[in-house]
Amino acid sequence: MTITVQAVLDKLMEPVNKIPNTVDTLKFGDPNMVVKGIAITFMATQKVIERAINLGANLLITHEGLFYSHIDHIEIVEESPVYLEKRRLIKESGIAIYRFHDYIHRYQPDGIMVGLIEALGWKTYVEKNQPTSTIVKIPSMSLREIAEYVKGKLGIEFVRTVGNLDGTCTRIGLLAGYRGGGSLSIPLFEKEKLDLIISGEGPEWETPEFIRDAVYQGKQKALMVLGHAESEAPGMKYLAEWIETIFPGIPVHFIPEKPIFQVV
Amino acid sequence: MTITVQAVLDKLMEPVNKIPNTVDTLKFGDPNMVVKGIAITFMATQKVIERAINLGANLLITHEGLFYSHIDHIEIVEESPVYLEKRRLIKESGIAIYRFHDYIHRYQPDGIMVGLIEALGWKTYVEKNQPTSTIVKIPSMSLREIAEYVKGKLGIEFVRTVGNLDGTCTRIGLLAGYRGGGSLSIPLFEKEKLDLIISGEGPEWETPEFIRDAVYQGKQKALMVLGHAESEAPGMKYLAEWIETIFPGIPVHFIPEKPIFQVV
Numbered sequence: 001m002t003i004t005v006q007a008v009l010d011k012l013m014e015p016v017n018k019i020p021n022t023v024d025t026l027k028f029g030d031p032n033m034v035v036k037g038i039a040i041t042f043m044a045t046q047k048v049i050e051r052a053i054n055l056g057a058n059l060l061i062t063h064e065g066l067f068y069s070h071i072d073h074i075e076i077v078e079e080s081p082v083y084l085e086k087r088r089l090i091k092e093s094g095i096a097i098y099r100f101h102d103y104i105h106r107y108q109p110d111g112i113m114v115g116l117i118e119a120l121g122w123k124t125y126v127e128k129n130q131p132t133s134t135i136v137k138i139p140s141m142s143l144r145e146i147a148e149y150v151k152g153k154l155g156i157e158f159v160r161t162v163g164n165l166d167g168t169c170t171r172i173g174l175l176a177g178y179r180g181g182g183s184l185s186i187p188l189f190e191k192e193k194l195d196l197i198i199s200g201e202g203p204e205w206e207t208p209e210f211i212r213d214a215v216y217q218g219k220q221k222a223l224m225v226l227g228h229a230e231s232e233a234p235g236m237k238y239l240a241e242w243i244e245t246i247f248p249g250i251p252v253h254f255i256p257e258k259p260i261f262q263v264v
Numbered sequence: 265m266t267i268t269v270q271a272v273l274d275k276l277m278e279p280v281n282k283i284p285n286t287v288d289t290l291k292f293g294d295p296n297m298v299v300k301g302i303a304i305t306f307m308a309t310q311k312v313i314e315r316a317i318n319l320g321a322n323l324l325i326t327h328e329g330l331f332y333s334h335i336d337h338i339e340i341v342e343e344s345p346v347y348l349e350k351r352r353l354i355k356e357s358g359i360a361i362y363r364f365h366d367y368i369h370r371y372q373p374d375g376i377m378v379g380l381i382e383a384l385g386w387k388t389y390v391e392k393n394q395p396t397s398t399i400v401k402i403p404s405m406s407l408r409e410i411a412e413y414v415k416g417k418l419g420i421e422f423v424r425t426v427g428n429l430d431g432t433c434t435r436i437g438l439l440a441g442y443r444g445g446g447s448l449s450i451p452l453f454e455k456e457k458l459d460l461i462i463s464g465e466g467p468e469w470e471t472p473e474f475i476r477d478a479v480y481q482g483k484q485k486a487l488m489v490l491g492h493a494e495s496e497a498p499g500m501k502y503l504a505e506w507i508e509t510i511f512p513g514i515p516v517h518f519i520p521e522k523p524i525f526q527v528v
Contacts, residue, residue: 147528160525204492261424264411
């Protein structure tokens with residue numbers, strides 16, 4: 001049985017109503033090509049693309065865009081040799097690259113969040129899933145203990161925190177990716193009576209400064225910032241496991257990347 | 265001689281043509297009040313406001329907004345006890361609070377950048393000042409050496425870097441605040457033949473991932489992310505020194521804050 005690139009894409013988009021103006025499009029490659037292998041990643045870096053090709057994959061599914069811009073502003077990069085070399089690798093290999101972002105976030109529950117919860121081992125603690133956040137109630141731990149636990153579970157070197165490391169937390173809001181900004185996080189603290197928000201990324205002087213003021217006022221609130229990739233890569237790993245069960249005849253590979261930042 | 269709040273504001277805005285729809289407004293207080301003391305900060309946290317009041321200042325000048333949102337989206341916070349308590353402190357004290365953001369960035373050169381360059385001791389290395397960046401050419405140093413140098417000069421605990429720590433850099437683009445995104449930083453690398461960009465803050469999968477690909481392709485490029493406050497507070501400190509010379513009869517205090525994040 002032959003499966004085309006388009007057939008895989010259709011299957012991935014199936015659980016969700018059609019999204020207009022989505023960034024989830026086939027960026028390169030032929031939708032009618034027969035899929036020989038599927039590679040899945042958070043961010044299709046040059047290294048990830050090379051690895052996918054070497055593994056024999058001809059369809060690469062990436063959560064974030066290829067050229068460093070959410071809505072494919074190619075004019076930002078088009079004169080850069082970095083862009084040209086990456087584009088050449090893709091074109092010459094013939095690999096199909098599909099961005100799978102908006103659809104997986106609209107799964108119910110959000111597919112990226114499901115993977116994060118799974119990686120954290122907090123599935124039994126989920127109180128509710130909402131479109132942009134999940135609320136968990138864990139056995140009471142200090143912020144420091146949660147930081148060490150999360151680092152261990154996600155295999156990451158560091159997290160950034162705001163708040164008292166010895167303060168205990170039990171009600172946690174999880175927000176994957178770039179959802180750590182004030183407009184989503186701040187109302188959530190009050191609405192859900194949260195002790196802690198764990199998010200991927202957000203502007204530094206929004207939620208973090210809200211927490212700073214709250215703590216200074218003697219309120220028990222805390223924030224833990226994982227990093228954008230660190231918060232969403234587990235969701236793409238989870239997706240890889242799911243795709244393997246849907247297309248059992250096709251080799252499926254999750255390709256991780258190293259952490260983007262070094263702390264010096 | 266008595267100086268009113270409005271007189272100070274007029275003086276601060278004087279070097280720049282009137283900006284429509286600016287966030288630089290008097291957030292609290294009476295413009296006709298006589299100024300007894302001026303406090304200046306990057307971000308008017310609860311602690312900074314208390315300190316300003318205790319120092320006898322009745323005009324506080326802050327670079328970023330009071331309530332965790334660039335364009336004063338009060339609806340995000342208005343039900344939060346954190347907001348209510350902070351607002352009460354301000355109201356009861358009668359302190360005037362002015363946000364000075366857009367105007368100082370439009371100074372020629374950008375006043376925030378002038379303070380950053382001064383703090384880094386790189387004034388003699390400036391090649392050119394542009395509206396959103398400054399290009400410096402420093403004596404050749406490794407990325408690791410520059411990181412240590414910058415940490416020492418700015419008095420900060422850590423920076424986050426992308427790129428080879430042993431790679432040498434001489435042409436550097438400096439972008440203060442939230443200017444580290446791909447649309448400003450990526451074209452600047454090519455246009456100015458930069459080895460390194462030092463920025464305040466920006467989305468994690470834009471410029472950082474561009475650098476990762478560049479380095480993987482064997483190109484010498486690097487990124488150093490200081491943190492938003494870390495990149496802009498020196499500009500506000502510099503402003504405090506300048507204001508002291510303009511209004512010699514008024515006590516002027518720069519109020520620093522601790523770094524917002526702990527790395528665990």
